[in-house]
Every structure is written in C-alpha cells, then in structure tokens.
Amino acid sequence: MSGSVQITAGKAETLAAIGKNDALKTTVFTDDLNPVSGDDARVRIVQASVTHRTVDATAGSTTIASDASFGDVSKYATVQAGSTSIDLSAGSDSEKITQQFAAGSSHTLFVIDDGKGGLTVSPALDSAAATETPVGSLAAGGGGLADGASEVALVLAAIAAAGGAVAFGAMTRRRREVLGS
Numbered sequence: 001m002s003g004s005v006q007i008t009a010g011k012a013e014t015l016a017a018i019g020k021n022d023a024l025k026t027t028v029f030t031d032d033l034n035p036v037s038g039d040d041a042r043v044r045i046v047q048a049s050v051t052h053r054t055v056d057a058t059a060g061s062t063t064i065a066s067d068a069s070f071g072d073v074s075k076y077a078t079v080q081a082g083s084t085s086i087d088l089s090a091g092s093d094s095e096k097i098t099q100q101f102a103a104g105s106s107h108t109l110f111v112i113d114d115g116k117g118g119l120t121v122s123p124a125l126d127s128a129a130a131t132e133t134p135v136g137s138l139a140a141g142g143g144g145l146a147d148g149a150s151e152v153a154l155v156l157a158a159i160a161a162a163g164g165a166v167a168f169g170a171m172t173r174r175r176r177e178v179l180g181s
Contacts, residue, residue: 014108014124018048018071029073031126032106041084041101042076042126046110049119052090055111059086068111076106088119095119104129 005028007013012031019025029046036042045057047068057064057074064086065074081103088095088111095118101107106126114120 012126014126016046016048016110018046018110020050025071027071027073031108032076033127035129036078036104036106039081039103040078041081041103042106043079043084043086043099043101044076044108045072045074046108047072047074048110048112049090051113051117052093052119054090055119056089057086057109057111059084064109065111081105086121088121090119093118097121099123102128 005015005026007015007028012033013028014031015026015028017024017026032042043059043064045055045065045068047055047065047070049055050070054067054069056066056068059077059079062077062079064077064079065072068074079101081101084099084101086097086099086109088097097120099107099109099121105128108124108126109121110124111119112122
C-alpha cells in the first residue's frame, strides 16, 4: 500500500496510519503547541479502535471525546497534570486507564483495541513545557572553555595550531626533497 499526504511547512502536525492492515487509513491533524497554564495538561483522543463503532472518553467530569467514530480526532481538553484516570467506553465495554501528564504538556491518546477486544490507549507526547525558567544570560559559546580558564586554553590552542603548521611545513619540504622538486 502506498499513498501521499500534504504536510504544511512550519506547522506542527501529526500523521497517523490507523485501521486494519489491509485497510489502513492515513490522516493528518494539527497539533496545538500553545502553552498550557498552571498545573494543567492538554489531551485529545484519536479513535483508532477497529472493533468499536464509537468511543467516549472522560477524565473525571471533563469530557475528552463523545461518540467519536473511527478516525475522529477530538479537540484538546484541559485535564489535571499528574496521574490522571481516563474512562473509555464503547457500548457495554468500558476501561479505566491511568496516564501521567506533566504540567504544561499536550498529549494525543490513540484509542486502540487490546488483545482481548477491549479498549486501551497508545499515548503520544505532542509538546512539553520547559521545566525551569532560564535565569540570567544565555551561554552562547566557549562551551567547556567558559569556566574562566579560557585564556590558558586559548594559549594552548594557539601553540598546538602553530605546532601543526610547523609539522605541515616540514612534511611538505620533506616531500619535495623526496620527489626531487
């Protein structure tokens, strides 16, 4: 099976192939990389179960997806960061799964079938917030030489470069003597 999709330059998108092997369906959907405030996380559902017509997903009183059909992608919902229980239901089948969501992160949960015909998820991280706000200036060069000993390191580097130039000159002269130039 082959195909093509259109990906937009400069846009955060996810490409997914879902379905049974002989009938894979590709879909492209936009990721939301905007910051998530406070101790919250953002989550959405992609309904990729091939044995359940529709799926509902909730986290406590927050609805993430309602009657999502195969291939549907829900809007992002804000959930509490940390260990979060998500209830999945499809007809008489229901599963409770627990996911870890870091504060400020965005996730896509692919709802899939487990080996027994029930529901489970395959999580994907869309984005994560910086865990620490930078303080002061940004180190922009010097690398390991930026510790105050850079003057000594620069002198040693200059000596090494000069030694390399002398060695190169000696090799070139020796080569000319051997070749008879």
